[in-house]
Amino acid sequence: MRALLTLLCLLFVAPLPARAEPAKLCVMYFENSGANEQLEMLKLGLAQMLITDLSQTGKYEVVERTRLNEVLAELELQKSDAVDPATAVQAGKLIGAHYMVLGGYFELMGQFRVDARVVDVQTGQLFSVGSSGTTQGFMEVQKAVGTAIEGAIADAEAARVAEGGEPRVAPTEEQPAKDEPSKTKATDPTRGTPAEGTPAKDEPATKDEPATKDEPTPSTAASSDPLGAAMAFSEGLDLLDRKDLSRAKEMFSRALELDPALDDARTELAALSI
Numbered sequence: 001m002r003a004l005l006t007l008l009c010l011l012f013v014a015p016l017p018a019r020a021e022p023a024k025l026c027v028m029y030f031e032n033s034g035a036n037e038q039l040e041m042l043k044l045g046l047a048q049m050l051i052t053d054l055s056q057t058g059k060y061e062v063v064e065r066t067r068l069n070e071v072l073a074e075l076e077l078q079k080s081d082a083v084d085p086a087t088a089v090q091a092g093k094l095i096g097a098h099y100m101v102l103g104g105y106f107e108l109m110g111q112f113r114v115d116a117r118v119v120d121v122q123t124g125q126l127f128s129v130g131s132s133g134t135t136q137g138f139m140e141v142q143k144a145v146g147t148a149i150e151g152a153i154a155d156a157e158a159a160r161v162a163e164g165g166e167p168r169v170a171p172t173e174e175q176p177a178k179d180e181p182s183k184t185k186a187t188d189p190t191r192g193t194p195a196e197g198t199p200a201k202d203e204p205a206t207k208d209e210p211a212t213k214d215e216p217t218p219s220t221a222a223s224s225d226p227l228g229a230a231m232a233f234s235e236g237l238d239l240l241d242r243k244d245l246s247r248a249k250e251m252f253s254r255a256l257e258l259d260p261a262l263d264d265a266r267t268e269l270a271a272l273s274i
Helices: 002-013 042-056 065-074 085-095 138-162 179-191 200-207 209-214 216-223 226-241 245-258 263-273
Strands: 023-027 060-062 099-108 111-120 126-134
Touching (some): 023 085, 042 060, 042 138, 042 263, 065 085, 099 138, 111 138, 226 263
Parallel strands (some): 023 060
């Protein structure tokens, strides 16, 4: 009888299988590898824009920029310090990240180039990606690099699983599906098209609104300055880090004047206006 009770106890307290953890990554400040020193501050904005884009994919747990600053301080590094893969691995272990993203950028004669390296913190393996385009098309270059980083992480994950590692999951998989419809409702009207199945009574509210919202777009797109906006945004982040909130707010507003499509600046400005 005692043996049976012991066996039952062992069955009930047996450890459950370990759950797969989400891939955690950290975007370091990129290095200005060109001769234009005026673009030095851009490393702040570029990092934050990549953090935002990679976070919005829902595939990873992305370390926030404030936490990155804390890690740099712990390692006695500055934002201006160039980070090599070995230092990135050290920072990754300190922050508990699986992947570190670092790299460089430069502008030359109207052309802009961004190169990124994804470092597997556990193995030290490197995956290199990059993108280039016109200086005026800076935002497209930045977006393309973000997409390329996604591909590099997918390759790194595939290589890890092929060697016997457990597949990682997206952090959003744990979120209830019931949250999704509310997001769709909130975003569909801004696209100018009603969501599928929207009642006819909602049509008048969305019929005239898109015309007024969309009309300024062609004119602002022609006069926008994406790189100048990114620089203003970067200066705003630096001022924010230095607790100069008033001037930071001015720079975020300036960034939106130069490029109304820079949502990161809008987000920071809204946070300061609360």
